[in-house]
Amino acid sequence: MVTHLELRSVSSDITKTVTTYFPVNSSESAFSQEDIATDKARVMLIDDQLIIGEAVCQILSSDPKISFHYISDPTQAIQEAIALSPTVILLDLVMPEMDGLMLLRWFRSHPATRDIPIVMLSSKEEAKVKAEAFAAGANDYLIKLPDPVELIARIRYHSKAYNNLKALTTATINAQLQAKQLEHTVKQLQTTQVQLVQTEKMSSLGRMVAGLAHEINNPINFMQGNFKYLDNHIQSLVALIQAYQQEYPQFNAVIEEKASDINLEFILEDLPKILTSMKIGSERISEMILSLRNFARLDQAGSKKVNIHEGIESTLLLLKHRIRQDIQIVKDYSNLPLIECYPAELNQVFMNVLNNAIDAVLEQHDKAQDKQIIIKTEITELATVKITIIDNGIGIKPEIQAKIFDPFFTTKPVNKGTGLGLSISYQIIEEHQGKISLKSEPGQGTELMIEIPVQLHQP
The missing domain is CATH 3.40.50.2300 (Response regulator)
Incomplete structure (x- = not known):
């Protein structure tokens, strides 16, 4: 009632x-x-x-x-x-x-x-x-x-249908929210996994470089330290032999035969050249060790102001074994200021991107086409540094370009790529408050652009 x-x-x-x-x-x-x-x-x-x-x-x-x-x-x-x-x-x-x-x-x-x-x-x-x-x-x-019976029946019918619709709508919204939360959680897990892999890789690289630097530096330092004395001794011996030749120009038969057997004149001429080659070789090894240290930045922690061209050069030196004679590296460097960054992480980005560029040009189907990688740096009006790496390799299909920076996505064959390189690079550039993007056409090559601020903004 x-x-x-x-x-x-x-x-x-x-x-x-x-x-x-x-x-x-x-x-x-x-x-x-x-x-x-x-x-x-x-x-x-x-x-x-x-x-x-x-x-x-x-x-x-x-x-x-x-x-x-x-x-x-x-x-x-x-x-x-x-x-x-x-x-x-x-x-x-x-x-x-x-x-x-x-x-x-x-x-x-x-x-x-x-x-x-x-x-x-x-x-x-x-x-x-x-x-x-x-x-x-x-x-x-x-x-x-x-009719009362009909009116109540129709009200019950429509009301129940509406209540069911409301319940279904609420359930759908909840399901969508849960799906978004799950998707967000999965992305967080993937990001965390990539970060763990990146941390472990950098840690392993640091340990490897430290071990190499320690093991190689000791004998190289020993060799370089003795080159001076070796040079002096050789010069003294050569001077002594030349003095003997001047004072006693007529050798007896035994000495003349021995000098002929060992080709004394050639030895006296070639010894300084050998010594110079050994010096150059040891200096080359020292440069490689320095490049390894510059790449991993073992002696630096946190953000530093560095010359990023040194990082690019160190990376190219470490990749020299992959850069064949038919691959042309074109450098178009601008006059850049020192950039505040995390050097080791930024060098890792250069390593990943240049490795991909080398793979792309090596896989191109036209063997007669010149293989070229262009590295360009410039300062923008927004006080940012733009690094562009362009290759004329196989390019990337349009339908997969949006996935290139996703964790574990790779275009390479099984056991040839992990799908972490560009994903890690994307996170590193984000950490630098910058952005990374690419443009590519199949068969025309790929242009990858990195832009980071000259000065990091403190949160």
Whole structure:
């Protein structure tokens, strides 16, 4: 039965509003999850005739699972519907202040009410009128006053359908949120895994370089330290032999035979050349050790101001065994200031990118085509440094270019690539507050651009 009935004047021309709740109290107004769970129907009637409101109120009072709300002023209907969030709207087709079809269209255009089932009430039974109502978005059409049993049955049907739709929408939204959270978690795990791999690689590289530097430096230093004395001794012996030759130009038979056997004149001429070659070789080894140290930056921690051209040159030296004679390296260096960066990590980016460029030019199908890699550096107007590495290799297919920086994605054959090089490079450049991108066309080569600020911005 009716628990509350309120008649409220809403305008000077005595427009009435009747609000009745079954069986909840008068303070409840919003659609809730409890309504879905209990199959509660929240009905809002919009009709200018108070007698219709009272009649429908009496009909619905027999069902405790239906709460009823009556609006006599159609101009307030949208506001009231948003506030009450009904599960079914009963809408009069013909009203003096506003056409029911116009109000129906407003309901369907508003995001808060567009899915609410709307049942049109009218005394007209013409098929054309019904068709217009359905075309405007009505879910049902009843002749007023409808049979109580039919009215309650239709309200239950539409309300249950709407509650199910709400539940499904909520479940879908939750599923989408969970999917996004899962995707985010997977990306975080991949990023963490890549970072762990990168850390381990750099740690292993550091240990390897430290070991090589230690093991090679000792004998090289010993050799270089003795070159001076060896040179002096050889020069002294040569001078002594030359003095003997001047003082005793006529050798006896034994000495002359021995000098001829060992080709004394050639030895005296070749010894200084051998010594010079040994010096050059030892200096070359020292340069390689220095390049290794510059590449790994063992003696530097954190960000430093460095000449990035030195990093590029060190990387090229370490890759010299891969740069065949038919690969042309073109350097177009600008006059750059010292760049604040993490040198070891930035050198790792150069290593990854140049390795890929070498692979690309070596894999090109046209063997007669010149193999070329261009390294260009420049300072931009935004106080950033741009490093561009261009190869004329096989290029990258458009459909996979968006995946190039994804962890574990590789275009190389099995056991030829891990798919971590460019992913690690992407993270390193992000850490440098910069950006890395590429342009490529199959068969035309690839242009990879790295841009980092001259000065890192402190967080």
